[in-house]
Amino acid sequence: ATAVLLSAAKSSAQRTESAPVSPAADLLRRMADGELTAALAVPAATLPGAAFPSAVRVAGSADGGMTKLRGTIPAVADALPADVLLVPADGVPNALFLVEATAPGVHRIPVTSLDMTRQLCDVTLDGAPARQLAVGQAAEAAAEAGLLAGATVLAAEEVGLAQRCLDMTVAYLKERHQFARPIGSFQALKHRLADLWTMITQARAASRYAAACLADGDPDAPVAVALAKSACGDAAIAAAQECVQMHGGIGFTWEHPAHLYLKRAKASSVLFGTPGAHRAALATLVNLPGPDA
Template identity: 45%
Template structure:
């Protein structure tokens, strides 16, 4: 088991962190998705092709490296389809398609993946009749920004295949949704005979999606804790820095403990995804059962400890709060993952 980043992973973390601080600082997040930042993210760092195999033009890295990148994009609340494209790349790694993977690796294609949100069945499955796809997906991550939809579809013989649909093509209707997270949108996508290309059998990638999302949540946690620690060192109340009050110190210590546990869980899950597939189901379920809730609790307490200013629209605290809550339920609420973990452990 490997819980500590190696030298190359630390260098990747520093490169992504430095780039995002310069290209997508927090004040810019409110402006939403910036295609130029996304183009630079891929052109200068090649992040979209991080887990794409070298034969398709990618870096051929593992989920552990993707987790490092997602932790940094989560910390800066990067707007846009990076997480959605990462989800699609995870699915396409199991059902490879040269055209799509090459486009993702080069940064020419942004994609999104239709997935089921845990046991709640948050997404439907499309129906495929020949080369035409029909059906409605109620909540598609970055559905307005993505170029291509990757989704499972039922075949006439009862099987299920992975298909790709051009979201700018005929037979596609996209409706933006008013979502909680202001930094990353969702859309309702309705397909009525939209041309679809069959890529191959639909893979089971839910566990890997759980790990990728947990990595982003880890970054949100870390940034929220760093922000409130910095504030506690400068905010004065009743003649003392608020960080000197025992109640505040205990709360910050609790938040730090949650962060440390979350980091160990994410590092273990990413290692399992790359090196020990037999351990991945339990590790992935644990990641979402613990990290999802812990991320929201840290973001919530970070907002509360800012006091009155934390509730204002102008302050950034609510942005972390909303991203944390949206992420917590994206792949199903924590209770779904706790129940799955209990089943896997035969409890």
């Protein structure tokens, strides 16, 4: 949400020092002060570079220069605890709107998620009042900035998850004994851990490069983010699966936390696009010909 508002604020028309602060800039200040939280109201699996979301449409005007919005957005991440929603809406032209989460006509229905630690909900707008933040190309750029930033941060989280699973597994293999020796001394397990360490190291490099590109405004950011999200998603799933497997019987029990890491890894791999979707996008971004070319 912060990246969306930064982009929207930058795209605001030039103003003098005496002109009022833009809604996007004011919202950024309130978020920085901790007064409220915001969520970008798009489906959680939306891929950066995808078409501008069209689930919500402009349904008319309301009092006070507000606009009415109508539509349903499925599986929105972190919309339940948010104070305001940043809603891309289909119109002539397309625009990005600010909607108060408790406004009339706003309905949030919790959705059961594989990852119990990340809340999802369906958001329905039934003539909900909204204030315009950006319009046209500025709105599309703001939504894309939010998706790129979200995918980049999530890739970094996936690297942390993968590293945590590796650390837990190594510690367990040093403690668990079979045939009077630590099972971590078995060559087959050593090789699996070495492969996993290599995979995580490569994913971490991709994640750091994506973050650097995004921070510097590098035009290579879309390519770097697609690479990072695909590599980090695969690494997180592989590490969580190995964590469950190498913990043996205890790794399959509810009492052990291994299943929580696996659920988070699986769910995170879908958010902002699956690794496969990002690889397909990467091929397009770098102009890689398809198998039939």
